[in-house]
Structure formats: structure tokens, C-alpha cells
């Protein structure tokens with residue numbers, strides 16, 4: 001293998017998306033945040049789905065081939081957009097990836113009210129999920145044509161069956177798959193029809209290495225391979241034995257690109273937002289920044305704030321809870337309903353506690369990174385109370401740029417908690433009284449304790465960057481590659 005293996009990245013959402021006016025917008029979500037950092041540290045080609053009509057137009061203009069794009073945050077990427085059949089893509093994204101896999105992997109599948117799995121879903125898997133996996137697999141196979149021992153890094157739950165397709169066409173390829181969301185325990189997977197489950201696990205096990213954010217997801221995956229697929233696994237070594245092949249299962253907690261986040265925090269547009277934030281500021285500010293996703297537990301966060309205001313009336317008119325939520329996956333009915341429930345609850349809490357010149361919750365439904373970063377700088381308390389979350393990068397970005405020794409309230413079920421828990425106020429995300437108490441403790445915490453925690457968080461967040469994250473994975477790729485050559 002050469003010193004710098006050519007990196008082929010595959011993910012559903014690419015680093016940018018095209019808008020109606022032709023302008024380029026940064027993709028949202030943790031995965032894009034991670035890979036943007038990665039692609040700016042390494043020479044990479046990024047293969048992604050054309051997700052909007054404008055992306056499709058751009059894909060066609062380039063004849064499905066790679067092209068360079070200037071990223072709005074600076075730097076440039078070589079990307080290749082893949083267009084899939086619109087109906088197939090809709091089934092892939094809106095029926096299988098979200099909600100089915102997303103829900104299973106966040107324990108959101110409501111067993112007491114479980115949706116039936118019928119022909120409709122099975123067909124959506126075959127004709128949607130598999131079709132889109134096939135389209136991107138073809139693009140990868142085309143891209144690595146002529147390369148010797150190529151390295152392909154596949155990302156996330158959208159592409160569990162793609163590795164099997166690539167392996168079949170190119171047995172020599174090195175496949176590394178990173179899963180950005182939790183891996184749930186075996187029983188959570190039992191809701192899937194056996195045939196689908198097997199295709200998913202067999203597809204994934206075509207990889208050489210599978211990476212997760214945390215040790216607990218790594219362990220859950222190994223348990224699933226043992227219990228659901230009847231495979232021999234070694235928990236200590238992190239290995240699944242598949243016949244004469246070994247699949248390494250590892251954990252690599254994802255850091256943020258702290259240099260880039262700091263640069264963003266100094267932008268003039270961020271400063272403009274800051275002026276507005278400061279002008280409207282009350283004595284205390286609570287902040288949350290999330291995609292409007294069920295897993296983020298937004299409703300319980302507002303319920304806890306409601307309880308807090310009721311139990312601590314001395315804070316009336318002195319505090320604002322700013323919630324910047326990016327509408328997400330709104331074609332999935334569960335997401336659209338969730339957004340309605342959020343708006344309804346905010347109205348109730350504001351009506352119950354608000355006064356003519358005080359609105360306790362300031363809900364902003366928009367996707368604006370500069371605005372979010374401006375708010376990061378001035379919170380006293382940041383709430384990250386996800387029910388389950390693969391990592392949660394907001395938990396890292398906020399403390400990095402915050403200027404007030406803000407306190408983090410952090411769900412113990414986020415991947416970030418494995419690293420940051422010691423310096424945050426840990427909460428059980430289902431216990432709203434505990435969350436209300438955490439808000440109070442954060443607000444009355446001594447300045448010394450706040451400073452100590454804020455410093456601890458910042459130190460951890462700046463101890464690694466995506467370059468280190470990728471190097472750790474490349475080191476394992478090399479080690480495994482060398483080992484399989486020696487034995488092979």
C-alpha cells in the first residue's frame with residue numbers, strides 16, 4: 001500500500017448541497033461536520049447521493065463524474081454526486097433509512113404500538129435501499145477502476161449492503177465502514193424480518209474494519225453478530241470470525257475540527273448575530289442546537305424547563321431558553337408530527353409562564369451555522385439531552401467557543417458522554433425532574449466550579465482533531481492490511 005492511500009469516501013449526504021438559486025450550502029448533521037474536517041486533511045474523493053433536484057441537475061451537468069466544489073466554509077472538495085431513480089431514493093430515505101433503521105438504532109421503535117412490516121416495507125428495502133446502495137456501489141467500482149488495493153471508507157446506516165456489492169466486484173479492495181449512530185443491543189434488531197436483517201449484517205461483514213464512536217456500540221455490534229448471526233466473536237480483540245476472514249470491530253470517538261470551528265466563530269456574520277443575541281439577552285441564557293429529530297428529546301427538554309420555572313419562580317423574566325432546531329426529514333410523517341408537537345409545547349410553556357415582555361422559550365426553526373455559533377458563545381447553560389445519540393458534536397462545539405464558562409447538561413446516552421461526562425452535569429434523559437434540577441444546579445454553580453468544568457471540556461475537545469481520527473483508522477487499516485498479506 002502506498003504512503004497516502006487514495007481515500008474514497010462514501011456517504012449519503014455530501015459536504016454541500018445545491019439550492020434553488022444555484023448557490024452552495026453546507027450539508028447538515030454530524031457526519032458532514034466530521035467528513036468535512038477529514039476531507040480537508042486528506043486527499044479524498046467524496047461520493048454522495050444527489051439529494052435535491054438541484055444536486056441532480058449538477059450531477060447531470062458533470063455526467064455523474066467527479067468535480068471540484070468550493071465549500072462555503074472555505075476549502076474545496078472533489079465530489080461525485082450519484083443520481084438514483086427518484087422513487088427508489090424516496091423509499092431508501094423515507095421508509096428504510098429513516099425511520100426504520102434510524103428508529104431501530106436509537107431504540108425509538110415503539111413496540112407497544114409497532115408499525116406492521118408488510119410487503120410495502122420489504123419492497124422498499126429491495127427496490128429502494130438495495131437499489132440506491134447498488135447505484136453508489138457502481139460509482140465506487142468505477143472510481144477505483146485501475147487502482148491497486150484501493151481503500152474505500154463507507155459512512156453510516158444508509159449503506160450497510162453496499163460493502164458486499166463492492167467486495168463481490170473487487171475482492172482486493174480494503175473496506176472500512178464507520179457507523180455514526182448508536183449500535184443497539186441484539187433484541188432491538190429482532191423487529192426486522194430475518195431476510196432483511198441477514199442482508200444488512202452480511203453486507204456490513206464484507207468490510208475489513210467497522211468503526212463506531214464508543215466502546216458500548218462496539219460491544220453491542222459484536223453481541224449482535226454472535227446472537228443474531230451465530231458467528232464466533234472475540235470481545236477482547238474486537239474481531240468477528242467469518243469463515244476464513246476476520247472483521248475488526250473498533251471504536252474511534254469522533255473529534256471536531258476545532259480550528260475550523262474557531263475560525264467560524266470569528267466571522268463577521270457571526271459577530272452580527274452576536275450583537276442581536278446580546279441585545280436580547282436576559283440575565284441567564286440556556287441554549288440547545290439540534291436537528292428537530294425525535295432522538296434529540298426536545299419535548300422532554302421543554303417539559304423540564306416548564307417544571308424548572310414552576311419550581312423556581314425567582315427566575316421569571318430573568319432567563320431565556322433559546323432552541324435553534326433545524327427541521328429534518330420532514331417527508332417522514334413521524335418527523336413532521338414531532339415538529340408540530342414541539343411548536344405546540346413551546347406555545348403552552350410560553351403562555352403559562354410568559355409575560356407581555358418576556359417569552360421564556362425562543363424557538364428558531366432554521367439551519368444557520370453562523371447563528372448557532374453566535375449563540376454558542378454566550379450561553380450559561382447548554383442542554384444536550386438526547387435519548388440516544390451516536391456522538392453529538394454540539395456537545396463539543398459549544399464548550400469550545402463559549403465565552404461565559406457555560407455549563408453543559410449532557411445526556412448519559414450520548415457518545416460524547418464517554419469523553420465529556422466528567423466535566424458536564426450528567427442526566428438520565430427520561431427523567432425530567434432530574435433535568436429540571438440540573439438546570440437549577442447549573443445556574444447556581446459557583447464561578448470556580450463553572451470555570452473548572454469549562455476548562456476541562458475545552459481541553460478534551462482540543463486534544464484531537466479529525467486528522468487524528470482518520471490517522472487512527474488508517475493505522476488500523478495498514479495493520480490489518482499487512483496482517484492479511486502476511487497470512488494470505
Ligand code: G6P
Pocket residue numbers: 012013028029030031032098156157180181328329390
Ligand atoms: C446524522 C447521521 C448522518 C446524517 C445526519 C443528517 O448525523 O449520522 O448520516 O447525514 O444525521 O441527517 P440527514 O437525513 O439530513 O442527512
